[in-house]
Amino acid sequence: MDRKLLLIILDGVPLRNWRRLFGNLEGWVDSGDAQSWTIRSVLPSISASCYASIHTGVSPQEHGCTGNGNVFRLSQPDVFGQVRKVGGVTGAVAHSFWSEFFNRAPFDRVRDIEYDEPGSDSINHGRFHTMTGYGLINQMTPSDVDLFATLSNLCARFSLNYGMLHTCTLDSMGHRFFHDCQEMDHACVVMDEMLAPFITRWRAMGYEVIVTADHGQDARGHHGGRDPLQQEAALYYFGPGQGPVGDTVLDQLQLAPTILSRLGAPIADTMRGEVFLR
Numbered sequence: 001m002d003r004k005l006l007l008i009i010l011d012g013v014p015l016r017n018w019r020r021l022f023g024n025l026e027g028w029v030d031s032g033d034a035q036s037w038t039i040r041s042v043l044p045s046i047s048a049s050c051y052a053s054i055h056t057g058v059s060p061q062e063h064g065c066t067g068n069g070n071v072f073r074l075s076q077p078d079v080f081g082q083v084r085k086v087g088g089v090t091g092a093v094a095h096s097f098w099s100e101f102f103n104r105a106p107f108d109r110v111r112d113i114e115y116d117e118p119g120s121d122s123i124n125h126g127r128f129h130t131m132t133g134y135g136l137i138n139q140m141t142p143s144d145v146d147l148f149a150t151l152s153n154l155c156a157r158f159s160l161n162y163g164m165l166h167t168c169t170l171d172s173m174g175h176r177f178f179h180d181c182q183e184m185d186h187a188c189v190v191m192d193e194m195l196a197p198f199i200t201r202w203r204a205m206g207y208e209v210i211v212t213a214d215h216g217q218d219a220r221g222h223h224g225g226r227d228p229l230q231q232e233a234a235l236y237y238f239g240p241g242q243g244p245v246g247d248t249v250l251d252q253l254q255l256a257p258t259i260l261s262r263l264g265a266p267i268a269d270t271m272r273g274e275v276f277l278r
Contacts, residue, residue, distance in 0.1 A: 001088040003263045005208040005239075006151070007164045007255075009054070009094075010191060011047060012171025012223060014216030017179065018234035021188035024196035025211065025236050035243050037276075039235040039250040041215040045223045047171065048097050050214035050252065055079045055102065055164075057256030057271030067224075071097050073105045077268035079162065079256050080122040086265050088161035089118075091125035091154040093147050095166055099128045116158075125154050131168060139172040144191060148198040155205060162263060163207075166214075174217040199238060208239030208262060212255075241277035250276055 015038055019026065028034035042053045042060055048068045049060040056063050056076040063076050080090045080102050092098055096107040102122050104112070107130070115126050127150050134140040144167050151165045170187055177183040195211070202209050213233035215223045223230040235250060237243060241262060244250075254273035261267065261275045 001083070001086055001161045001264060003208075004161050004206050005210070005259060005262050006155075006160075006162075006202055007054075007259060008195070008209065008211045009051075009164070009166040010170055010195075010211070010213050011166060011168045012174050012215060012217045013188070013213040013233055014179065014218070014229045015232040015234055016229070017170075017184070017188050018213075021185060022192040022234075023189070024192045024199075025234075028199075028238070029236070033238065035237045037235050037243065037248055037250050039212055039233055039252060039255075041231045041233070041252045043226060043231070045215040045225065045230045047168075047214055048101075051097055051166070052101055053252055054214065054255050057253050057268070057273055059253065062270075065101075068097075071100050071105065073103075074101050076270055078102055078122070079164075079259055082260050082265045082268060083162045083263060084121050084124075088263060088265060089125075089158055090120075090123050091127075091151070091158060091160040091163045092123050093127045093151045093154065093163075093165045094129075095168060096128045096130045098164070098166060099123070099126055125158050125160070127154070134172070136176045139169070139176070141167065141169045141172055144169055145194045148195065152198060152201060155202070155207070162259070171217065175221045178221045179217060179219055203238055208237070208241070210238075210255075210259070211236040237277065239277075243277050248276075 029036045046067045052063045052065040055078040131140040173187045212235040218229040257267045257271040258275045
């Protein structure tokens, strides 16, 4: 495999915050360096359920993860495994739920917090964190710039074909402060500023880059239901592929087959969403 793609997931960012506050990403859309669409999450629009759907391409009603308290090793084919089938190298920098879904469960902090397993049929290089002790007062999230640097390190050291990064900072901030406030505006602007130099770096390394959220968040810092603020986010794509024009709203179940299509990896029969990048 000679193609390369990174998926960056910023947890819990509603569509209106992407458009209002991420000036670097929106500037690249204006300059023609990026394409952007609205994407709608699965239901429930709960973090773990969305994580599982993003990489399996099936709904929570099929994969069975009904929320953050119901995390287990998934049985459906997933993006990591499909990339491995054709010899691609995979990596992830993320919350420990991702390791449990796509590598092994339960998560062992000593064994699984950092691993390099070239023979794995799923995630070869994992760097995970648990957010143990998380609450409204203690966010327990790593610095995002350190997470972006860690993914860049894995790309450089191991020549990842597919890498995924997930950060909970903005989701945690939204739960604490809600979204119509100075604290949330500032947090989004800081994230945009931290992320931007790494997008430039990853593109120079030959990666296509997708930036999106797992779900949105409403004015009271809630998500899980059908409210557009809870379900809808933005998706930004940097690369040579061409996506739909106009006001097309993407379905979250389209992500898995689209990523595999861009990488030239086989799309599992269970992934029935339409590929949106050609």
